[in-house]
Structure formats: structure tokens, C-alpha cells
Amino acid sequence: MTDSQLTHFNAEGRAHMVDVSEKNTTDRTAAAIATLKMDAHTLELIRQGKMKKGDVLAVAQVAGIMAAKKTSDLIPMCHPIPLTKVDISFQERSDTELDVTATVKTTYVTGVEMEALTAVTAAALTVYDMCKAVDKAMVIAEVKLLEKTGGKSGDFHRAT
Template sequence: MEENRLTHFNEQGRAQMVDVTQKDVTKRIATATARIEMEEETLSLIRQGKMKKGDVLAVAQVAGIMAAKKTSDLIPMCHPLPLTKVDLSFEEEGQRALVVYATVATTYKTGVEMEALTAVTAAALTVYDMCKAVDKGMTIQNVCLLDKTGGKSGDYHREGSERR
């Protein structure tokens, strides 16, 4: 049952940063997603590049990359990782939603799931920030890990999450 023990707690039940000293260095990749629902007009303004604050998707992409690199500063038990790739992409979903994807990679002793999740969240928040003047009712939804490869726990793929 030791395998099922929550690893972020020490023997006294207090939070700890997991010891990865003995883990193997392997290539690790994770992809996460977030969905931003908005008014049709808002998505149209983004598409046309007519938001007053500038190119929404370019700024959101940079925000996502920066956030992935700073994940260990934001999430207390995350290890600082030497990221080898951070890539964000955006897809329109119908007339009222924008979907953000982030893929993050490293060759290290621990995975990049949190970095991918942090990247899509920061990108989605940036879209909200840049568009809130015209649409305060936007919602950020369905932030989740789509897949991850590498490491001792093996690969993971969210069922039903095939990208278009």
C-alpha cells in the first residue's frame, strides 16, 4: 500500500516537496486544455484583431509560456524544471468559444503536468483580461490534463479527448 500513499506529505502528515533524487531522468511531455466561452462579438473581435489592448492570442500565448516557466513559483510543491518546450495553440469552437492547448516537455526526473495546466490557465486568464471591457461574462471552463507521457507512472490519455 506504500505506492498509494500521497507523496506530498511526510511521516508527520505535513506538506513536503517530493524527493525525486532517485528517480530516472526521462523525456516527459504533457498536454492540457482550457475553454473560454464568450459572446459571438467577442470572438469576432479577437479573430479580427480589433481588441483595444492588442493581439489577444499573441499576448495570451506569451503569458502561457511565461506561466509554465514560473509554475514552481506559483504551486508550492512543484519542482523547478528545465523545460525544453512550451507550445500553446488556440482553436475556435463554434461561434462562442476559444479552446487553448498547451504542450510542455522536459527531460528530467518529474513530469510537466502542472506546467501545462498552469500555461492554459494563464493564457485563458489573459484572454479574459484583454477582452473584459467588452465581455465581462466570459467563463473559463474544462481546464484539464489531456495526456502525459514518460515517468514511472506511465502514460495517461484522457478518454474522449481527441483534438480536432
Template sequence: MRNYPHINEQGRARMVDVSEKEVTRRTAEAKSVLKMKPETLTAIYEGTVGKGDVLAVAQVAGIMAAKKTSDLIPMCHPIPLRGADISFSSLGEDQLEIIATVKTDNVTGVEMEALTAASLAALTVYDMCKAYDKGIVIEQTCLLKKTGGKSGDFHRGDEEG
């Protein structure tokens, strides 16, 4: 049987032992993109969505999600974050891009924290705008880059294949 780090000797899931790993600075950046009606995106930026300031609430939701990732994803290690930020930008007239950036000094990375932050910020935008536009689609969530750790750096677009 192959040695999978998340599988114990009985073939069951386990949390990986990271006690022998070295503490390094680790960062990760992830994004989510939402496609919506142009008038929905306009309402978000003009602050006329009935539930309030969509981007402010999504910002807080994303940061909270980064901090709570290990409570949501079973095999994630709880790690202290050194920073978490969410930014928003328009991609044309009908798409909102959310970028989550997370940092730590730890023995394990923050990719899942960045992905969770971007995802929850996107879900929050949907929740706050669903009465306005039920057709919103969360089109893309992906890791953009990560730095630090034994496996080295990753930048989307640089991977082989």
C-alpha cells in the same frame, strides 16, 4: 499512517524527493476552454479588441506561466523545460480552445506546467477582453495527455471508469 509522498513524518507538507528517479523524456498537453459572446470571439480573431492582439499576449503569458509554475504551486519542483507552446482554435462561434504543450527531459513530469500554461493563457484572454465581455466563462481546464515517467502515459478518454 499511510505513506503519502507529499507528507512528512510529522504529517506536514513536503516536496517529494525525486533524487532517485530516472531522467526520461516527459511531455504534457492541457487545455482550457472559454465561452464568450460570438462577437467577442470575432473581435479576438479580427484584432479589434482595444487592448491589442489578444492571442499573441495570451501565447506569451502561457509560456511564461509554464516557466514559472514552481513559483506559483508550492510543491512543484523547478524543472528546466525543453519546449512550451500554446495554440488556439475556435469551437463553434462562441468558444475558444487553448492547448498548452510542454516538454522536458527530467525526473518529474510537466503536467502542472501544461495546466498552468493553459490556465494563465485563458486568464489573459479574459483580462484582455473583460471590458468587451464581462460574461466570459473559463469552462474547462484539464490534462489531455502526458507521456514518460514511472506512471506511464495518460490520454484523456482512455482512463477506466
């Protein structure tokens, strides 16, 4: 495949799950981020929740980890991948912005970019769900791949 063509299409031009049976098994990692923009009041409520037994971010974190495991069930052309690690963390970027970051690992023939992206998306949607009663206008402002390592196509590190 050259850099200028889409994979996932067979000879008829239809989508298929690409053949990875000849690819090498290597350690592979991916990290992705989603940034939520909300009212300062909403973020304050989430922050207070952290102090309690059950908080928004604890639920979002579980949602993100479980979603990573469902990636191949959600994204049609994704291969099922034996994930060896999923970790999610949250960081306040400002008084109105919350970052969700996921790192995923596998030792397999194909990478885990989609798993990392699915994890942060599901975590961000869960934050929205749990806060929508007070802030329906909340936006998931950006979802993007931060980096990937492993595999023949080379590493990717997003320029900052």
C-alpha cells in the same frame, strides 16, 4: 505509494516537496487544454484582432509560455524543472468557444503536467483580462490534462 494515498505529506502529516532524487531522467511530455466560453461578439472581436499587428492571442500566448516557466514559483510543492519546449495554440471550437492548448517537454526526473496546466490557465486568464471590458461574464469552462508521457507511473491519455 499506492494508488489510494496522497503524496506531498511527510511523516508529520505536513506538506513537503517530495523526494525525486531516485527517479530516472527520461523524456517527458504533457499536454493540457482550457476552453473559454464567451459571447459570439467577443470571439468575433478577438478574431479580427488576429488580423492586426498586435492581437489578444499573441499576448495570451506569450503569457502562457512565460507562466509555464513560473510554475514552480506558483504551485508550492512543484519542483523546478528545466523545460525544453513550450508551445501554445488556439482553436475555435464554436462561435462562442475558444480552446487553448499547451504542450510542454522536458528531459528530467519528474513530469510537466503542472507546467502545461499553468500555461493554458495563464493564457486563458489573459484572454479574459483583455476582453473583460466587453464581456465580464466570460467563463474558463474547463481546464484539464489531455495527456502525459514518460516516467515510471505510466502514460495518461484522456478518454474523449
